[in-house]
Amino acid sequence: MKYTTYFIKFFYRIRYWLILAPIIVALLVYWQTRHTSHSYSASCSIYTGIITGVNILSESGIVTTAYTQGSMMDNLLNIITADQTLKQVSLRLYARIMVYGDPNKDNTYVNAANYRLLYNHADPIHHLIDKSSENDSINEQRTYENLIAYETNDPSNYVYGIYQWNLPYVNRGALQQIDVKRVGTSDVIEVFYTTDDPGIVYQTLLILIDEFNKQYQDLRFGETKNVIAYFRAELKRIGNELANSEDSLTIYRVDNQVINYEDETKHVAALNRDYELQYWQSLNDYNVSDSIKKELEKRMHLNTEIIQNNNSFIFHNNNISDINEKLAMAKYYSKDVIPQKMIDSLYNELEANKKALSDALQKTGYLKYSKEGISNEGVVDEWLKQVIAYKKAEAELKVLNERKIYMGKKYIHFAPIGSTLTRKERLVDINERRYLAILDALNAALLKEKSIQMNSATLKVMNPPYYPLVASTISKHRLLTIASYFATLFFTIFFFLIIEILDRTLHHVFKAEQLTKSRVIGAFTRLLPLKARRFNQTYNMLSAQTLCNSIITYFKPNQNNIINLISNEPGEGKSFVMAQLVQQFTERGFDVTQLSWQNEYSAAPQAFIQSLKLNELVPLEKSNSKNNVILIEYPSLKDATSTEDILQDVSLNLQIIDSRRTWKNIDQQLFERTREMCNKTPLFIVLNYTKRDTAEEINGLMPPYTFFHKLFYRISQLGFTANDKPLQNV
Template sequence: MKYITYFIKLFYRIRFWLIIAPLVVALLVFWKMSDTPRNYTANCSIYTGIITGVNILSESGITTTSYTQGSMMDNLLNIITADQTLKQVSLRLYARIMVHGDPYKDNKYIKASNYRFLYDRGLVIHDLIDKSSTNDSINEQRTYENLVAYETNDPNNYVYGIYLWNLPYVNRDALHKIEVKRIGDSDVLEVSYTTDDPGIVYQTLLILIDEFNKQYQDLRFGETNNVIAYFRAELKRIGKDLEASENLLTDYRVENQVINYEEETKAVAALNRDYELQYWQSLNEYHVSDSIKRELEKRMQLHSEIIQNNNLFILYNSKISEINEKLAMAKYYPENAIPQPTIDSLSRELEHNKTALEKALEKMGYIKYNKEGISNKNVIEEWLKQVISYKKAEAELKVLNQRKIHMAQKYIHFAPIGSTLTRKERAVNINERKYLAILDALNAALLRQKSIQMNSANLKVMNEPFYPLAPSTVSKHKLLTIGVYLGSLIFIIFFFLIIDILDHTLRNIFKAEQLTGNKVLGAFTRQLSLAARRYNKIYTTLSAKTLCNSAITYFNPNQYNIVNLISNEPGEGKSYVMKQIAQQFTERGFDVIQLSWQDEFQTDAQAFIQSLNLEQFDLQGNNNLKDKVIIVEYPSLKDAALTSNILQNVSLNLQIIDSRRTWKNKDQQLFERTKEMCNNVPIFLILNYTNRDAAEDINGLMPPYTFLRKLFYRISQLGLTANDKPLHNA
């Protein structure tokens, strides 16, 4: 808290510096800057419509990422600030100035002084300035075309140097001061330009907007048209390749009679699977029937040979075999497409021959019994059944063997076609993908072209540039003046703060206690002059009262009390302090004895210390000892050395310090040694010749009690919400 109070009082002490010095510096800066050229600023806003504007891409549902949107806006910023754009602005602005400028009168194009400056330096190209037409716009365009035609890449060419030399208003450095920025995340670009000629500011922005639109359209449309031409040429070339590969594929399919290779190969595989299953099934039936037939023939013995040699048996058996073979052909060769009535007729004929064969066997009655008289009917019926089954399986195997040869030919036919078709279809697919990719790219380029056309139409000036009537630097002058004022104020504060921190003058209580490490008990003000001298006596009395009030608290009530006044240097005001506190003690009823080494006849200061005997003052009796105060003024420690018994056999030691002088390291060493010699006897500092504000830290508010002084005192004591009673003059 004491540091806050210290800073408040520091500011109050340097209040006149804080008020007057920054104000003087600010006025000087404002006065000096009043003669500087005034700058004029013009602004305009351009709506691009690239992101939020309606175009073909957005209507078709195609969206762009934030990165793409940022890149698009950056491209616009780069186009408007590119050297190519600014160079065209430079030549067009120079042509406009030369056509519309007036050497004797300021106009909306240029000041007369600036026109004379530019005109006088362009003597070599005066013949390029065309003013033959009554229409200044035509003159301006002709002048611009003359400048462009005259320009060559030669450092000695004047037109070439208009943009690159240090020619004001139209050179590269001047035009690069044009500020272009995007307003937030919107589609709007803000363009701002500042210079000391309002006409040039206005005309530069008008030309820049027009040139920006031209450069943007030339760049975007030129790039897109080249891309579209490339895609169309590629689309035509790849289309021919695609058509050739498709024709080759078609010819190969016709040549090999393949309509759908995958379906046909699946059908062949299915037929082969069915063939394999039927073949093994028929082969199994063939072997089973043959085995059973042979077993039954063994049981029938000679009867089987008789039956097999029978003409009817041979006839019907042959017919059954022939019919089974035809039915197998109809079953396993579906591609032959035998009509269903024919198949039904063959089935009926087969059943008829089976029945006829059974009846023929029944007529052979002599074989109904064997030689043992056992009936052969059941055996013969089973044997006949197996014979028929055997013939059926035999016919099917014959047909299936032929089918096997046919299936092998199918595989031989389809096997090489598959790989060839794959290669030809892959070639067609590759060309088709290329064609579609180029077609998509061409469509995207065409959409992009239309979108650019719409976006170019969206490049609209929201806020037209205005002709500045008032300079924009007035506010800057004010801001600079305020900045100088604040800078001076801060500089003064830090300057005095550093001085105060480094200063070893004990001008106030805070500094005295910080530097010495000891408490301050009292403070006496210096003698004021002029109108304030009427308060000198009041200040002295208040300081003496405060010191005596504090000193009494250290007195012993049962004996006389001795107060030592010491100092490091002579002339620090010990006699003055002794006189004032002696008067105060006397008024309070104390019997005061004043002893000063200056009142003795000894000229040697050390002799006074050695001859001093305080016990002689205790001869009047012990009853009044408690009301007796002995104030002893010793010579300065620079001239004489005090002993420990002098400093310890007293009630209080007061170190008098002149607050106007520097507290040196030697002073601190003397004080610390004196403090050690005092042992348990208190020693305090008394500041003399202080200013009124420093004395108020101990004595309280001192007159005059004006409103401002009372307000500052309350603030310095951090009584921010206090409601103190008003003080009256002493």
């Protein structure tokens, strides 16, 4: 509670400073900034659609987390406020101002005064401003391109300094005033901009929206397009490797006449198996027929040689051998190579030659009987049969021997083809898998690109910027005035608060009690000047009454009431306070005795203290009277040191302090030593030369009793709802 009242009174004490200082400073600022231009504001809203918009990923069921969504929105905000974006806005805005600006007339692009300022400052680059075309849009683009081409990272380069220097409206500091924020948790971004030129505000936002869309697409699509280009290049390279490996496999198959290696090798194995069976069968037939033929020839003796030398026999026998050889070879060829008709013809021809051979033997009658006259007809027929079988087996063996060479070549042909084909097919498979993997990655990148395209397509301007026709509600002029008023107000409070904290002057009760760690029971005001001086006597009387009331509570019955008046330094008002107390105690019927070291003795201050005997001060007939009051004024503690007996054998001690002077460390030391010497005897403080509000803390409300005076006093006492009117009929 005491701190609350302390601060209320603190503000009351500096009330004139709080009222006058801010007003004076605000008036000065208002006068100095009376020609300040007005501020114009414009805004726009952009719907991004990143979170709630439809894209391929969301349609696929892929859900993004809240953290990812927040990061995506933060990225958009950072793109808008990025230095690269603002630099492009700066150069494009500068080019637009230079092309569309008019030095004599304001327009929707720039005010004439601002155009003249920027144009006159740009003497080194006037040749870059292109106005050759009738189409100003073309002129703007050409000027922008000229600025880009002219710019170098050189401090002396003017274009480089357009964004880096303090060139108004187009420098970094001006464009960084653009306020970009997200609307709650939605997909909407709001952009605000304020400056003193309505045309520049409007054009800046238009360029910023366009540049933001470009920068966003460059960043998003640039990364994705690079990935897509990489995958396409890899797909082309691996596709070429795949085609080369496939072509190599095809050429190898063609060169080696291999269509299906596994089936063909199985077929070769089957042919070899059939060959082995046929070979051994033919060899067996050959040996059997040869053996039987030789046995029959032994039995036939000379007839055999005659038959074998017969021209007709030889002819038909050779024909039969040739036909058997052809038929043997026909077994190993398909019907497409040797038609069935030809095979049938060979069989017919074989039967005809057999019959012709048999007929030729039948005509040789001398062969029917041997030399001994035994019939040879059965033997000759059997011999002829065996000869035919022999020739057949011989033909087949001849063909099979050729087939054996052919099968050997087949094995030699197919043996290395298998491993080579496996290696080439494995290479084709590896390249094919690589190709498919790159193709999948390319499809994923294309899907991502399409998703980004859908997202980018949702970057729509919901509320386009409008050209501001009216200045902002609070102009810069008014804003500076209001700001200066409150700044001065806070500075004044802070300044006096610092002084209040650091000040060691006991000019009010709270400060005195905080520094001295002792209680204040009385306060006398300083002499008031001018018309308030009529209350001086009243204030002294009220202060003395309050002090007497407090002192009386410490009187002890059946003994003299001695009150010591002490001070640290001379001239602090002990005599004045004693005079006021004497008057009050006398009016209240007390027998007052006053003793002052200045009036009673002419000795030195310390001698007065040493010679003082408290029990001898009152006559015997008045001793032990409860109405006796003895007031003793001592020399200052700076001049003379008090003793314990004169400080303890009294009712109470009053330390008189001039509230106008500084409470120094030595004062505190003297006061603490005095308090220790007093022991249990009360030691209180009486402030002298205080202000009225300080005296009211002890004495209560003091005149004049005006409305505002009583109102403030009630507020300082926290009596906000109090009713001070006296009750009627009580």
